[in-house]
Amino acid sequence: MRIRSLRIQFVPGGLLRPHERVGVAVVVIVIVLLAIALAAGAAGYYFLVARPGTPAPSKGSTSSETSSSDTLTTTSSLTSSTRSSSASGEKYYSGTFQFTLPGIPSGSTTNSTGGPVEYSSVLVGSGSFTFSVSSANESGSGSGHATLTVTTTGFCSGQTSFPYTFKIPDATTILGNLTVFFSSETPLNYTVPLTCMAEPNQVFSTPNSWGYLPVYPNEVMVSSVPETLSPPPSAGISYTITIAPAD
Numbered sequence: 001m002r003i004r005s006l007r008i009q010f011v012p013g014g015l016l017r018p019h020e021r022v023g024v025a026v027v028v029i030v031i032v033l034l035a036i037a038l039a040a041g042a043a044g045y046y047f048l049v050a051r052p053g054t055p056a057p058s059k060g061s062t063s064s065e066t067s068s069s070d071t072l073t074t075t076s077s078l079t080s081s082t083r084s085s086s087a088s089g090e091k092y093y094s095g096t097f098q099f100t101l102p103g104i105p106s107g108s109t110t111n112s113t114g115g116p117v118e119y120s121s122v123l124v125g126s127g128s129f130t131f132s133v134s135s136a137n138e139s140g141s142g143s144g145h146a147t148l149t150v151t152t153t154g155f156c157s158g159q160t161s162f163p164y165t166f167k168i169p170d171a172t173t174i175l176g177n178l179t180v181f182f183s184s185e186t187p188l189n190y191t192v193p194l195t196c197m198a199e200p201n202q203v204f205s206t207p208n209s210w211g212y213l214p215v216y217p218n219e220v221m222v223s224s225v226p227e228t229l230s231p232p233p234s235a236g237i238s239y240t241i242t243i244a245p246a247d
Contacts, residue, residue, distance in 0.1 A: 090132040090140070092246035093171075093178075093225065097146070098126040099216035099239035105152055105192055105208050119154030121192065122236075123212065130246060131168045131180065142168035144182070148190065148212060156196035162187070166214035179221045180243070185214035215241070 103123040110116055127146020134140055149161040167184035189209045216239050220229060226244035 089135050092132045094130045094246040095243040096128045097215050097241045100124050102236040104210045117155035119156040121152040124149045131171045133171050138173040140171045150192050152192050156194040158192045158194040160192045177221050177223050182215040182218045
């Protein structure tokens with residue numbers, strides 16, 4: 001029997017088999033490609049996002065910024081307008097009134113027999129008014145209109161009724177109280193056509209002309225609105241005045 005000799009040969013590249021060497025090469029290539037991809041991504045991020053300075057906005061972002069600017073401008077204008085209106089605004093009020101007063105013509109005389117005779121008059125007025133008060137200086141003005149009826153009875157008698165207008169030259173808020181003045185009535189005077197008894201079964205007429213108050217009392221003060229002033233009647237005088245915010 002012949003014994004053959006065993007030869008061991010070392011191949012460059014180590015102990016790896018050929019198919020194992022191919023696998024390692026593929027892994028190396030993949031790693032290199034991943035490294036290139038990461039480097040490219042980092043460069044893109046730097047140029048597109050992280051680069052210093054303000055990037056030029058896209059068309060979409062320009063529209064958004066313009067819209068936001070318009071909104072802010074509008075809001076600012078509304079705020080300024082509101083403040084201006086509040087600073088120089090007006091508070092509006094309205095009111096009604098009614099009064100009954102003893103008035104003129106009135107008097108006393110003697111008849112043909114020397115006996116005392118008297119005559120007297122009652123004034124009844126009613127109407128409405130409006131006025132405003134500035135919030136800047138807490139004062140204002142207004143106007144109104146009404147009807148006055150004067151009835152005279154007694155030794156002399158007669159009646160007249162007429163419309164008139166008047167002004168509110170000053171309406172002022174002081175320490176939270178609202179004070180209103182009434183004046184400048186037009187016409188200034190009224191006349192009652194009187195018929196007086198001179199002798200039994202005889203009459204004569206006498207001319208007369210009298211002034212009057214447009215509202216009684218011609219100055220009122222209220223601490224709040226709406227408010228109605230209506231004190232109990234006294235000495236033939238009664239009145240009711242109502243003041244409220246205008247609608």
